[in-house]
Every structure is written in structure tokens, then in C-alpha cells.
Amino acid sequence: MDTERAVTLSTGQRMPVVGLGTWKSAAGQVEQAVLSALDCGYRHVDCAAAYGNEQEVGGALAQRVGPGKELRREEVFVTSKLWNTKHHPEDVEEACRSSLAQLGLSYLDLYLVHWPMAFQRGEELMPRRADGTVCYSDTHYLETWRAMEALVDQGLVRAIGLSNFSARQMDDVIAAARHRPAVNQGFTRNTNLKNKKLYYYSDIQFFPFVSSHP
DSSP states (O other): OOSSOEEEOTTSOEEESSOEEOTTOOTTTHHHHHHHHHHTTOOEEEOOGGGTOHHHHHHHHHHHBSTTSSBOGGGSEEEEEEOGGGOSHHHHHHHHHHHHHHHTOSOBSEEEEOOSSOBOSSSOSSOBOTTSOBOBOOOOHHHHHHHHHHHHHHTSBSOEEEESOOHHHHHHHHHHOSSOOOOEEESOSSSOHHHHHHHHHHHHTTSOEEESOO
């Protein structure tokens, strides 16, 4: 596996094309997995607040990255994602700062809107009604995107992007954006026509399609 290849984002950053995903990583095992990946040459770690393990990832980063460590901060590309309960513009910065604190970082290389839909505000990961249905919010993803752009302005993140958005939704964001989405992350580009279309759409729009399950 070629862990050294990288693609240049619209921001000018070089993003390694192969990264370690931390979704569904078992509690208590994530730190060692990240340490092993870094020692094997991985230079991209993909995280998310919803995965519930950013603190463990941060523990590994603290051992390998920074002054006096094997790797300089700029050598490791770290991605995280804004969860659905934090789409309200007033919640976006706090959510980002929470991920930074968990990871032990001063900035993220890439911060994604995890899904286009917003859930009811709060700390419950999947807010549900008594009948089990999810409690959605009417916060539009364009409102969320404007708050994401403010994170770039503040230097908390170097680039922002989308995850699990449709082509139409991406069009909406691109048309309104001050800071253009740097990537579109999807489930896979191989197994079904829908995601192949998203891959080709991203190619036309000149930003990478990041596959979480290539």
C-alpha cells in the first residue's frame, strides 16, 4: 500500500491518498492502532466526533507528533467531522474546539460536515422520540457551511469539506461558498452506480472524492 502518495487540495495542502480510518475501532484499541499505523508510514488519520474515540487518537498523536517527537505536526494530516447535532451555527465552533481538545491539536487539516441533515441540538448522539424516530432540526446545511467557513478564517482548520452529500447538495454549497469544499467523502466509489456518479461529479468539480471504504 502506497502511504506516500498525496493529492493537492484547492487550499494548496497535500493530503495523503491513503489514511487510517477510525470508525468502529474498538475502545481501548484505537490508540495502539494509530501508533502502529504511524510507525508503518501512514500520514493521514481520519476521525470524527461521532466515533467516540478522538481522545484515544489524541493519545497516540501525543506520543508520535510534535516537538521532540518522531514526526512534525505538518507531516501528519488529521481529518475530523462535525456531527449532526452540532449543525446549528452557534454550535459549530464549540464542536470543532472539542475535537481539537480531544485530539490534542491546535488545528485540523480538514474538517467535514459529516452528513447533510441536522439533528436536534444537544449532547445525545442520536436524539429520538418515544416512538424511536430521529428528531431532526430545520437547520439548513448552508447555515452550517457559513459557520464552517468561519473556522477557516479563525485558523482552527486549514480546509473544510463535505461527507455523504448528494450532487445537488454539493451544488448548493459550491454556489454559496466563500471557502470552496476541499473534498467530498463518500462511503465507496466501487460498489454502486450512485457513488460512482458522485465520484465523477467530484472530478468535474475539481475536488477529490475521498472513499471511506475503497
